[in-house]
Amino acid sequence: MKETIFEVLIYLFENYIDSNEGEAVEPGKLKTELLEAGFTESYVERAFDWMEELTGLSLGPAESYAEQRLFRIHSPEELERLDVEAQGFLLFLEQTGIIDHMRRELIIDRVMALGDTVISVEHIKWVALMVLFSQSGLEGHYSQMEELVYGDTPFSLH
Secondary structure, eight states: OBOOHHHHHHHHIIIIITTSTTOOOOHHHHHHHHHHTTBOHHHHHHHHHHHHHHHTOOOOSOOOGGGOOOOOOOOHHHHHHBOHHHHHHHHHHHHTTSSOHHHHHHHHHHHHHTOOSSBOHHHHHHHHHHHHHHSTTOHHHHHHHHHHHHSSOOOOOO
16 A cells, blocks of 8 residues: 555646646546555545645745845754755755745645655655646746656755
8 A cells, every 4th residue: 555645646746637737537536546546545635635735825926036045944843854855955946946935935834744754855856846836827947847856867965
């Protein structure tokens, strides 16, 4: 059995959301397919709740990313769960202009809501992709993030 919300979300994103733009899938049918794919009902329900919360958090137009000079101090709970590479990757996304500080906060909120004990770069990549996909007017930023998720370019802090 597949046992994390993160795995359910990736499965949904790869199989339904990104590939079926404009096509609505009946929630009951989707739940049945997820259960048949090996996900537990509890995690399927939690993943649906996670996505519903994300779609309810629209941030409006992106700001001028180049002008940002904000510094983020992580809370003790975030420091416990975000590994150093994940923190560095968030900073990288901001410094390269893929996300702004408002989307960074949304990404942090959504990765913390996953409930995973340790949040890795892989978590950040996928959640950032989902966040950018859910925000209108950020198609270019989404494309850049998509290249980081699916491309061959590895991320390194060095």
